[in-house]
Amino acid sequence: MASIAINIDENSIPREHKASSMIDSQLHECLRQDSIEAFKSLVQTHFAEELVTPCGNTLLHVAVSYGSDKIIAYLAEEFPSLITTQNSQEDTILHLAAREGKDRDIIKSLVESNPCLMRKTNTKGNTPLHDAVIKGNRDLAKFLASKDPEVAYYNNKNGRSPLYLAVEKGNRNGILDDLLKSGSSIPIKREDGDALPKGKSPVHAAIEQRNRGILDKIKEARPELLRLTEKELGNSLHYASSIGFLEGVQFLLQNFHDGAYERDSEGNYPIHIACKNDSVDVVKEYLDIFPYPKEFLNKKGQNILHVAAENGKDNVISYILKQDPKLVKPLVNEMDDDGNTPLHLAAGHFRPMASFLLVRHNHVARFIVNNRNWTPYDLAEQQSERAEEEFLKANEMDNSKDVEDGMENSTAENSTDSTSSQRKVQVYNDYVLKIAKRATEKASPKDEGLITFFGVVTTLSILYFYARPKKSLREYFTVTPRHISQAKEESKTWIGNLLVIAVLVAGVTFAGAVQMPQLRDYNNSREQPHESNSAITASHYISYENHLYGYLFLDLGAFSTSMVASLILLWANFNDARFILLGVQFAAIMVFSSIIMMFGAFFLSLRIALLGSPEVWLTIAIIVVAVVFFLVQAFLFWPWFLPSPVDQIVEGILFNYFYYLCFFTLFYSWRWLTEKLPELPGLKKKLKHPREQRESRNM
Known part of the structure; x- marks a missing residue:
């Protein structure tokens, strides 16, 4: 029999375990060899129920780990309280058997006589079935699922059920097939809390792995699982749409059609999630089945074009605007609960590309006002002022931080010998490490504010050309005096x-x-006559x-x-x-x-x-x-x-032209590249559309 190491860490011995109550080396040898007679002679001199390892494992825990059937039977008969005893990690003997790959008849008989073992959880919230699935112990997992099928849906502290773990493991050793055939319905409540409906759905795990085969298995054995909803991710259609899993969306629309009419915790339908993810293929799939997108409004009263514009999803916006005018007209000027049209949201969230696509569309109302009586241009102006203020504040904070760092560096350098080469090397190394750390960290507020500011002024410049309301000369030349x-x-x-x-x-x-x-x-050229040199020299x-x-x-x-x-x-x-x-x-x-x-x-x-x-x-x-x-x-x-007021007016006009010209050049350069690059022989295959790539892989 192969030896099994028992985790004995002297530093981890609990204070309550005294040296006299620890399992000694002779008992360990007897347990390992399954020497029942020697074990009986030794254990009679001790209190068997009090003997433990440093990890709190009882004699029965150790016997199960070694697979010593004779000693297991003796201890279960003589000391039945050990069967349900848990160690310091709250593991029962069944947890250890599941992790050690033990599926002996003696263990199964103990489970049948003590069914409470199957629902006991350890410190991680795992039942024995959890551990059996994690370790790929198929025989014991199948046995446990047949005896108590409902446990397959119990969640641990990470919200994962054995069924979810089986999907996550990719149906390792066929355990998923056994769990799906266990014959239990989804439990609503359990003794210590709610079960699967508030945990992680196995369908979501299959979608995350983009595994269509597992989805088919779930549909055949447990189709009700397709309807499960997670608190953060929504139902299965929400999640498939959020990651752009087109094949999964198609499968779910065929088998869970009603899921398209459900909202998630944020009040969005699956088609809204597809727009937020910029998944054109998924949006196309929804529009083919539901050619009435104006009916899908989230809890803010926003349609799919609102959501795409607010999140700056240019590909989705471009695709929607190219659809049948009868489909597009009800979307482009629709107002949400705040009175904002998609153009308002694109302008208010400084989305230059989305603003450019919307403002140039023939059916978009450029001067419509929201509940605050603001046009899209007015909203962009407000955001521009806020972005400028935030950028100036971030700039001041960044400058003050640099000054403090400089003072610290100068103090450190002055406190040491300036002629020390080792100190110079150390200072240089610290500087390099500091630069490397800054490169891996999140961008500073100043950098983020600068990026935001450029997005705002570019959006404002676009709307300046296409959606600027007419003003009187007096309003136009009115400037805000600088403090x-x-x-x-x-x-x-x-x-x-x-x-x-x-x-x-x-x-x-x-x-x-x-x-x-x-x-x-x-x-003084020798080729010129001397008479003419004097006249030329004089001139x-x-x-x-x-x-x-x-x-x-x-x-x-x-x-x-x-x-x-x-x-x-x-x-x-x-x-x-x-x-x-x-x-x-x-x-x-x-x-x-x-x-x-x-x-x-x-x-x-x-x-x-x-x-x-x-x-x-x-x-x-x-x-x-x-x-x-x-x-x-x-x-x-x-x-x-120029005087300050005139300077502000001229700068406001010229900078709008400057930013618009830059954006216009980049936009059409990008469009030209995306159209021309795929035509190159060497790049045709590499730049193939994602949907075409998936179809080619499936062929």
């Missing part, structure tokens, strides 16, 4: 940045004045003087304006706070002027260096590049010259 305290806080950062730029410009222009550009001599010298005077003027102007800007910024930084806003605005203009003049001086220095150059194309190319970048600089700096 003075907020502007002053921002100005402190601007002062530092502008001061750095002004000082750099002053340094560069001072160096340019010290080393002025010189005229290059292109006229070049006149051009050189004109360019040099312009260079000096621009260089002096850039130096002067940058110095003035520096003094103004210093004055604003140390003077009255009321002067800050005006000083920053004026200094910004001066800095911009100095940069433009510095750019002009640089351009003239290049012109001086190229005077008389035979390479005309080089001169033209430099002029074109200079003009282009001059316009770019002017465009980047022009907001500094």
Whole structure:
């Protein structure tokens, strides 16, 4: 007989177990060898019912683990209280027999004489049938299910019944077949609580594994199981729709048709769940069977297009909008309980793609108002303001956190010897670990706020073009004044940045004045007559003087304006706070002027260096590049010259064009790629539609 190790951990001995009540080595040897005579002689000197292992196993537990039939029969007859005794894990002898793969007749006889063993649970809530299924002990599982079929539906503390575990194990050793044939109906109540209807359904387990074969087995043996509902996942059709299991949805619609008319805990029908999952194939299956989607409204009064728009499921939205107009018209402008249309929900939840698809549809009412008297554009404006506020708050929190981290690092570095190479290596390793940890962690509130903000402004820009209500000029040019305290806080950062730029410009222009550009001599060519050289040199010298005077003027102007800007910024930084806003605005203009003049001086220095150059194309190319970048600089700096109200208005208009142009380009690039890539020979098979892939695998 193979030896079976008994878990004896000295550190796990309960305090109540004394050394005198522990099973000694001689008794263990007798139990292992099933030496009944030697065992009787030893056990007579002890109280058999009090002898235990460190895990609380009695003599009968150990005998069952070893499969010692003679000792089992002796102990069951002489000490019947041991039959129902549980160890420290609340395991009975039947739990151990199920886990150890024991299915001896002596065990079965004990179960028949003590049927309460089949319903006893351990600390995990497992009955012996649970453990038999988990370990694949088919013979004992079949025996237990035949004696008490109802236990197959009992849930453990994880909400799993033996039947669920059998499905989860993929019908290992055919245990599922035996449990389905046990002949018991679904229990409603048990002694210590509710049974399967509030636990995990075996049908859900089969759907999770996408196992159509098990679904067929359940349907043939226990079709009532198809109707079971889980609290979080809903009925089987809800769950199959949530994971996009098309084959399972088709099976359930044939065998559990009424499930399509049931709502889950959130008040959604299965077709709503399919829309939330962006499963176009599943939605198509529902619409083929139920060609009246307007009748399916969740508890919020939302139809399938509401749900798809709110969750940004673009593929489903595109598919629905392409259906028969008679089907689409009742959906696109339908209002939910809050008066929101699908376009309202797409705008309010910043779904740019969904908003784009809906707002361009011919039957969508773009200016309809909800219960708050807001159009989709108004709702997007409200969300834009909120997203901006949240992003600014997250940005401030992130900056303060970085400052604290920097102070901690600097304190740690100052507290050690700066010349220690080991300390430098340690600091570097800590920094790398910190970066790696941040990469694996969830995105910071600042990053999430930035993503949200981009989604909001993109949605707002789309609606700006297609669904912006007409406003009077007065309303259009009305701006919200910026709070003075907020502007002053921002100005402190601007002062530092502008001061750095002004000082750099002053340094560069001072160096340019010290080393002025010189005229290059292109006229000492041996191929030209000596008489003509003097005339050409004179004209070049006149051009050189004109360019040099312009260079000096621009260089002096850039130096002067940058110095003035520096003094103004210093004055604003140390003077009255009321002067800050005006000083920053004026200094910004001066800095911009100095940069433009510095750019002009640089351009003239290049012109001086190229005077008389035979390479005309080089001169033209430099002029074109200079003009282009001059316009770019002017465009980047022009907001500094405008008054704050005008600046806000112009920015609001231009940024809408900018975001819409970016989205428009990306949208049609994506559409083009999705249409062209499948046509490539090497990608046709890889980019095949998921439904076609499943059909090809089934063939």
